Structure formats: structure tokens, C-alpha cells
């Protein structure tokens with residue numbers, strides 16, 4: 001049973017590069033794409049202070065998508081980027097500007113199609129894939145469904161406005177996912193722009209940009225005036241090189257749905273992002289719990305294509321039903337197999353619905369030989385002062401065996417975004433004098449995220465203590 005360093009990193013919400021460093025210290029020279037055995041994986045998990053649990057029911061028990069690709073089959077693939085940031089800081093403008101610059105640069109033919117993701121070509125012929133749905137909600141929703149498609153996050157901060165609540169949310173969601181970040185300091189054309197203040201504010205959230213002696217790249221841009229877009233693309237490219245993103249293009253495709261809809265004329269459509277292998281017209285596939293056969297594929301420039309390799313987004317025609325974003329899309333050998341896999345997935349879905357326990361990152365590995373465990377929490381309070389006091393109080397509860405990890409804390413009602421974040425990491429949400437809104441309640445119902453409400457801090461810490469003791473089990 002092997003796992004790649006990157007996959008393990010994703011599951012632990014750590015950076016792949018940090019795992020590589022740790023392995024190096026143990027005397028192993030590996031890249032993020034290489035596989036390591038179970039024992040080494042456990043050692044690493046321990047090293048990073050995570051809880052080790054083994055999965056009893058592997059998602060791959062049906063036998064598709066489980067096998068690892070041999071290292072010699074791997075080829076470099078383009079990075080997949082998600083843009084996040086506060087509302088009105090320029091996420092959409094930046095996505096459009098990057099895309100527009102390329103269209104002007106003259107990719108032959110085609111009209112821009114909004115299919116949910118697009119690729120831009122760089123002067124050296126390499127490519128970058130951008131997901132067209134900006135923001136951390138879609139990002140974490142996908143992650144909660146087990147789909148980790150984003151390799152790099154570009155955090156947009158308006159230089160005239162600085163860090164805002166959704167900027168902080170984006171930072172926390174990115175950290176929880178263990179995805180590296182690049183900061184785009186936008187709107188530098190405005191004379192109120194103060195990029196240095198943005199860098200200083202980022203420090204308060206432990207984001208240390210290169211200018212301040214850290215290792216997070218930052219680029220000053222103007223989406224409006226199209227300033228420094230090339231620098232931003234270079235920064236992404238550099239980060240991608242460090243990540244050494246690779247996939248085997250010569251195998252049946254495995255992809256993830258990034259967007260889906262019902263088209264009046266063409267029926268159900270899904271934009272998929274190929275993660276490994278090559279998807280071809282005529283391929284038979286399973287997507288979520290439905291199946292189909294690729295009738296045609298359309299790329300982001302509106303052109304019909306015959307095949308799509310790793311990191312390439314294409315719109316697929318030939319589905320029997322509309323899938324959801326985050327659904328796995330796998331090519332199988334024949335229709336009988338497709339029906340079998342679809343039926344299996346449906347049964348898993350049905351089972352999940354009845355046992356609504358959230359799947360936690362930490363739960364991916366289960367064993368009695370656990371060392372330091374983590375107790376993830378999301379905290380929402382009515383005022384900033386309370387939120388800070390609670391974070392300090394719960395952090396003090398950490399012991400040698402179990403450590404509190406506050407994934408996110410903030411002010412205001414519990415939102416859908418808080419619930420998806422909590423769900424993706426198996427965390428309960430504590431509301432201090434605040435309650436969830438209707439949408440958050442509905443999502444929690446579906447995903448099994450637990451809410452706890454308090455108005456006295458020591459009642460809250462008492463609960464955290466006892467819940468942590470429960471996690472540790474009676475033998476501790």
C-alpha cells in the first residue's frame with residue numbers, strides 16, 4: 001500500500017515540500033510525486049504531529065483509480081490555480097485580464113468559452129490552468145468532496161483596501177488544504193494603493209512574503225491596467241517548478257468535475273479537469289454515480305478536441321445526468337464495468353447519507369499507535385474580542401498528546417463557508433453568542449458537521465477538554 005508524498009501532504013494539510021524536507025532529514029531522497037510505503041508514511045505523519053489512523057474502507061476498493069503510476073511514466077503537467085480574495089478586490093478582473101492578454105497575444109482561432117476553467121500559454125510554451133470559479137467556497141466544497149484539484153492559490157488583496165474578513169478566510173482555507181499561496185497585490189494603479197501595508201498585514205496571519213524575508217511570493221499587479229500580469233504568471237510557473245507537478249498521460253483518464261449544467265440543446269454537460277491519463281472521444285466513463293460515453297469534447301476556446309491530457313479542462317458531452325462539482329470522473333474499459341462502478345458508488349453514497357459522520361483528514365489513517373493528535377475547531381463569535389479570547393483559551397488546553405488546531409476564527413453568524421471548511425477537516429464549529437444561518441444549517445445537516453453554542457467561555461473550554469479526552473480514548 002503506497003501513497004505519493006503529495007497525496008499524503010494533502011491529507012495532512014501540510015506542504016509537499018515540507019514533507020520532502022523531512023524525508024531528506026530521515027535520509028530519503030524523494031520528490032513529491034514519488035510514492036513511499038505505509039511505514040514511512042506513518043513515520044512522517046507522526047513527525048508532523050498528526051493523528052495516525054488507517055482507513056478500513058478504502059475509496060478505491062472497487063479497483064479503479066487506486067493504483068499508483070510508476071515514476072518513469074510521469075511527465076510534467078501544468079499547475080492548476082484558484083484565485084481567492086475578498087469581494088471586489090479584483091478576482092474576476094484578474095481572471096479576465098490574464099485570459100484577455102492571451103487572446104490578444106493571438107492563440108489561433110476560437111472564441112472564448114466560459115467552461116469553468118481555462119488554460120493560458122506562456123512564451124516558453126508551458127501552460128497554466130485557471131479555475132474560473134474564484135473564491136474559497138468552491139475550493140473548500142470540492143475539497144470536502146475529496147477533490148484536491150488546486151495546486152496553487154493566488155490570493156488577491158486590493159492595495160487600497162488591505163486585508164478584509166474574506167481575505168483571512170481565504171488564507172485559512174488555503175492553509176487548511178496545505179496548498180502553497182502566491183499573493184497578488186492588486187489595484188496598484190490607484191493612488192491610495194499601499195502595497196507595503198498589505199505585506200505588513202499579511203504578517204499578522206503568518207504569511208511572510210519574500211520582500212519581508214519569507215518564502216511566499218508576492219507580485220504587485222493591476223488587473224485594470226494589465227500591469228505585471230507576466231510577473232504573476234512567472235511567479236506561478238516558479239512555484240509549479242518547485243512542486244514538480246507530474247502525471248502519467250498514457251493511461252485511462254481520471255478527472256474531476258469542476259462545473260456541470262443542463263443545456264437545452266445538448267443535454268447534460270460537465271467540464272472536467274483531467275488529473276491523470278488522457279481523455280478521448282469515445283471513452284466510456286463513470287462520473288459520480290452516473291455513467292456515459294464521451295460524444296464530443298470542447299475546449300476553453302470553443303474548439304472541438306479529440307483528446308485532453310493532464311491539467312487540461314474540457315467540456316464533455318455524452319452524460320446521462322448532471323453531476324456535481326467535485327465528482328470523480330473515471331474512464332473504464334466497458335459499459336458493463338461502468339454500470340457496476342456506478343452502482344457501487346451509489347451504494348456508498350446511500351451509506352454515507354445514513355451514517356452522516358464527517359470524514360476528517362486525520363481520519364484517513366487510523367491506528368492505536370497514535371502519537372500527537374489534533375483537535376480541529378472552527379470558532380465564530382459575536383465580537384472580535386471574544387473570538388481572540390476563545391482562541392487563546394482553547395490553545396492553552398493543548399497537551400502533549402493532543403493539540404487544538406483552530407482552522408478559522410471570525411466574527412458573525414456561522415456561514416456555509418465555515419461549515420464546508422469544518423466538514424473538510426472533520427472539525428466541530430463553536431458559536432459564541434452566534435448561530436448558523438439557514439444555508440449553513442442545511443449544509444451541516446448534509447455533511448454531519450457539529451455545532452456547539454456557548455455564551456460563557458469556561459463552559460466552552462470545559463467542553464473542548466472533555467471532547468479531547470474522548471478523542472484520546474479510555475486507555476490514555
Ligand code: GDP
Pocket residue numbers: 085086087088089090091092093094134186187188189190221222223224225
Ligand atoms: P471580485 O469581486 O474580487 O471578483 O472583484 P472584481 O473583479 O469584480 O472587481 C471589483 C471592482 O474593482 C470592479 O469595479 C473592477 O473594475 C475594480 N478593479 C479590479 N481590478 C482593479 C485594478 O487593478 N485597478 C482598479 N483601479 N480597479 C480594479
